[in-house]
Each structure stands twice: as C-alpha cells, then as structure tokens.
Amino acid sequence: MTAADVLSKEQFEELVGSYSQALERMGALKTAKDGQRPLSELDAYRYDKAPRLFSAGESVRDMDLEAVKTLVEWKLRHGKFRPTLMSLVSSNDPVTVKNIIRDAIGGYREDGDAAAAVDALSKLRGVGPATASLLLSVHDPDRVIFFSDEAYYWLCCGGVKSPIKYNAKEYQQLLAQARELAARIKVSTMEVEKAAFVAMRQSTDVVSAKTSNSKTPRARTNIVKRKKTPELDKPKAQAEPPRRSKRRKA
Secondary structure, eight states: OOOGGGOOHHHHHHHHHTHHHHHHHHHHHSOOOTTOOOHHHHHHIIIIIHHHHHSSSTTOOOOOHHHHHHHHHHHHHHSOOOTTHHHHHHTSOHHHHHHHHHHHHHHHHHHOOHHHHHHHHTTSTTOOHHHHHHHHHTTOTTTOOOOOHHHHHHHHSTTOOOOOOOOHHHHHHHHHHHHHHHHHHTOOHHHHHHHHHHHHHHHHHHHHHHHHHHTOOOOOOOOOOOOOOOGGGSOOOOOOOOOOOSSOOO
C-alpha cells in the first residue's frame, strides 16, 4: 500500500477509479436483507444526492430526520454495524433535529470551524463525532471528510489498523491530514475518503488472500495399510527336536 503522504496524482486517481469495484465486492458480502435498500442506492445518496441537496447552492435545504437516518443507514452498511445506533438516532424529535442541524451548519458557514460544528451536531441522540462529521461532510464535501475507520487508518496511522477512540481530537487530526492531501493533489476531501476506502480494502483483500492460501489443506496421500494376519492364521513354529546329551553314561 502506498502511503498517503507520498501518493502521486496518478496513484490517487487510480484508487478513486477503483471505488465502484470495491463497493461491489463489499455489497456482495453484505447483501441487503428484506426491506433494506441496496448498498449501491445508499452510496449514491451519500456521495451524490445528499451533497446536491445540502451543500451550498441554489437548491440548498435544511436536513431533516429522514435524511439523517438514511445517512446513518449508509454508515452502518458501509462500515461497522452498531445494532443500537439506528434506534437511538430515530428516537430524536424531528423538530429538534432540524433546529440543531440548522444552527450547526449556519455557524460553520460563518466561521468555517468544523470542530465546533461537529461538537454542535453531537448534541443529537446517538450522534458522536463520527456520525456528526458525516452530516457535516455532505454540507461541504470539498473540505470536510467523514470520520471513517479507513480514512483514519490510512491518513493518521500509516495504513495500520490501530485502536480508534472516535473523539474530537482524533477527528481534528484526520481533518488536517485530509485537507493537506486534498490541497497537495488538488482534489476534494470526499475523493480522499473514497481513496482511503479503496486503499484499506485492497490491503484487507491481500491479507485475506494470503490467509486463505495458507489454510489450503494439503492433498491427502492414500496409504494402503496391510491387514494384520490373524494369529490363528499364522503358521505355528515347528518344535525343535530334543538335544542329545554329549555326555556318556558311566
């Protein structure tokens, strides 16, 4: 895996260009259950529709609870599944959700303080720095990265899967690294996020392949065992004739 800090523009574009294939492989492993939307549909919402709806522009609108739930569903299907997260997020009052998000995004558009916006969004029930960064990222896909495991591993840990605390300090570190890479090769932080996903998935696929090969059972050699001859079938040894004494009688 090429380190992010020395990645060339061509190598970066190759990673981003492989995103759809990486997503398809993941979708094959995480098939949708009855009633669930396909991962590809959720991914299109996260990377295409949501940024068009909520980022600065003529058609910008306030994010509501349903939009939050769709993004959380994508997060759970795209990364680690956390069984209680959706129920916690769904328990938020719809009006409160709109107000908190409107205030947080309004403040961000005035001062550009991503850390403050993430902290404000984290007031929603079930929303921590990682989910808050996801909500913020669709409002500014060019400069805000989602706090994904893959992005943190690739940009902050040199591709090593180190423990993550999911706190504000770690997110600030990730955001700084993502913006530095984005500025160096002139791309968006959303593209950086996709590149990180592919880079880490490729690394996982290589390790999985090696592990699978090492566990391939060796071909068993059929050894024909000779049956032991039953004791009754063995020929009995002939008794030796009695020896004659060489001594003569007196």
